[in-house]
Amino acid sequence: MSPYAARRARLLAHMQAGGVAVLATAPEVARNSDSDYPYRHDSYFYYLSGFDEPDSVLVLLAARADAPARSILFCREKNPEREIWDGLRHGPEAARAGFGFDAAHPIDELDAEMGRLLANAPALYYALGHSAALDAQVKTWLAGVRQLARSGVTAPTLACDLLPLLDEMRLFKDADEQALMRRAGAISAQAHARAMRATRPGMHEYEIEAELLYEFRRHGAQAPAYTSIVAAGANACVLHYQRNNALCRDGELVLIDAGCEFDGYAADISRSYPVNGRFSAPQRALYELVLAAQAAALEAAQPGRRYSEMHDAALRVLAEGMLELGLLSRQRCGMVDDVIANRHYLQFYMHGTGHWLGMDVHDVGHYRDLAEAGKPSRPLQAGMVLTVEPGIYVRPAEGVPEQFWNTGIRIEDDVLLTATGHEVLSAAAPKTVAEIELLMRHTP
Structure with a gap:
């Protein structure tokens, strides 16, 4: 005690x-x-x-x-x-x-x-x-x-x-809290890997959810930290989709946002992967874009950097990719700075790049420095734990290449700020295209 x-x-x-x-x-x-x-x-x-x-x-x-x-x-x-x-x-x-x-x-x-x-x-x-x-x-x-x-x-x-x-x-986790969150992250990462191994075309989303819940509980987690999202195909474009009752069809991606609660502390991990275990070329292009955006955000997750710098870094990568892939027209939207300034990206990316994590999945603590003039985004400090979760969500729309329609991708990890950088608590969940396809190819 x-x-x-x-x-x-x-x-x-x-x-x-x-x-x-x-x-x-x-x-x-x-x-x-x-x-x-x-x-x-x-x-x-x-x-x-x-x-x-x-x-x-x-x-x-x-x-x-x-x-x-x-x-x-x-x-x-x-x-x-x-x-x-x-x-x-x-x-x-x-x-x-x-x-x-x-x-x-x-x-x-x-x-x-x-x-x-x-x-x-x-x-x-x-x-x-x-x-x-x-x-x-x-x-x-x-x-x-x-x-x-x-x-x-x-x-x-x-x-x-x-x-x-x-x-x-509560914003600054002590050593005991950090240990519990490492455990929650490890269990949740194993659950995501299990879900990937189990997924087959023709399964229902709730069958995949059952794999997550089984892995949580068998490793001692008391409950999900929040209602799990298992969203296949177009459902992945609904940010807080929770029905989890649709069929997972061959050729679709499935987005899972799920984490366990272990001894009062939450994990929060998102992974997106192909139902059949193989990314199509358009899916891979979008996935690699989100992965690059997350890498840029993680690079900014350093003590002394402002909290908002993670979102800014991810957003710039996503905006560039939206233009390169033709999701946004250069003729209509201009260059990257124009896309950001005029918020054209909101059609495909409408949420922030992370949030505090701890006893609550959206944990407590100010995101701005209330003591500083203008209340700017607060500096990151050792002991803080947050998520890094860029995404892209492509709904059918005029001018949007049809090959990308009904594709939702989010890649989310749990990150502990340290004195010298950061530690990814959810690193064991497969994330690269190669890791995901290899895991799903070698299923029991």
Whole structure:
């Protein structure tokens, strides 16, 4: 539990002396009737606690002159009867001892205890406006403390949004987080390779999805990090396609965007490959263009470079390729700088080249340097993890060569920024034309 204790200590050091922070985990969510969706903890809560039971709240008390900093967990009590049906509940005492908290109480005591904990605290930190239920609880707690004003008790006079503090912490992955993300990347890369080996003309997209899910789970990943995309043919031109029920036909490409969640951390990998294991000449031309764009973006993924430089590098390569392949007309669109300035590329490339990655697949943290005039794109720093994912999506349209129609390609890798460069966490997923065709040729 030492990484979680260290994170709590870092947060407490940023808080005002005597301040109180409150962070609740996610609720259970009904799927239908009396069945719930598989439970998944709140990322912020788990980041500070390592505790994954529902109905839990973490309270942090910053040090003051007469008292040290403290961490207090409120959680479900032991309930042998419910544990027969639902599994282990740690209960407050075991949670305190096992997870390194200074104290733990039953969740039913939260409202009563918070009045005492907030008395004379100068500041309250919580996720402002993110939960109507928590906002209502905070209002009740503060009203109770204010009723004691005649006894000399004061309520917090400062309310601070807790999440921006945690966002900046979570943006930089510590050694333990990096290890978990390497594992998530390795498992997900194996799953992509398995899907390639299994793919045959006439399969349904969901059959390929099943290969991904099997590989995730058999290596210990708890779940997909997000709903997997398996998109064959024209479906690959739908960026967030999720039906996964179409046939994969001979001569088509299939685009997979999938990654597992391992111990709370996500992978996010995209690969595109031919259903029959052999790229046609037009498919290969588009694929090599996207691969070159990703290589340019990866070259810009260096500490000290601006985040936006990756997108700019990929976009320039893609714009040049769109002109060379005839997707865009030089007569109508001009040269590369004109294509970029006038955003002609948006017909075929309409998303950014990456995003932060961590406990959430689209992880937290600002993309701009808010402290610098003009708020430019922030510099990359060691410990950040992001995706690099250029793509190209060609729908039927007048003036677009028909040989490219209904082709969607995205190549996405997970990248950890290091002191001297970067590490590709998903490098084991086959990516070059030669690697993909060789793998699919030598299938069992």
